[in-house]
Amino acid sequence: MSTAPLRYKKILLKVSGEFLMGDAPFGIDPKTLEAVAEDIAEVVRHGAELCLVTGGGNIFRGVSLAGRGMERASADYMGMLATVMNALALQGALEKIGVYTRVQSAIPMEAVCEPYIRRRALRHLEKGRVVIFAAGLGAPFFTTDTPAALRAAEMGCDALFKGTSVDGVYTADPKKDANAKRYDSLSYQEVLAKDLRVMDASAISLMRDNQIPIVVFSIRERGNFLKVLQGEGVYTTIA
């Protein structure tokens, strides 16, 4: 294993719900959960301070029911609750392999986890705990991209990592277009102007305003998170 130093010390990783379902059509795939926990543990063992934001698309997305007649705000609250389920699943998987964690929810639910308190989260990070932020912003009409960017800024992260099923940002969807080319690097402005849909525009502009780079990489292959953090392998940097 490479001993190259980490390019960033304090990182926020966004783990999409969709990724956690693996090849299943819904829910959490235990093998995928275990694999991502192992990758996170490896990065923590290399000295990174790590926070996570969980998505909820494997369980529920507000827009899907809103599109079929449900009030959008209520549907989005259901989506936020789905992100809490994923956060608890990740916490369980991480603690099983010896990584100390805390879950903080933007919607207070004391019996389940801590409420989001910025200073407390910073203290957890200093103590080497992985902080998992759940329930997004606690506000409807967002996906988890914007909370990921906001928490990265609030925690003073050096980079925002977006783990996806493809190894970076492409000119077109590589699953549909054989001629799609991967970008090594992009500016925030290019992503916005080309409407590349890497993340929500609000997340990209928040990262631009705070000069926090976004690294888009594939989280599917075991060990890739650490590799990319060491500047090896394939990924796209937006800065």
Ligand code: UDP
């Ligand atoms: N959501 C929300 N506000 C937030 C974060 C999430 O309303 O600040 C809701 C929204 O309905 C969203 C769902 O939670 O669709 C799940 O998050 P997301 O779609 O980002 O999941 P992912 O794509 O990462 O699996």
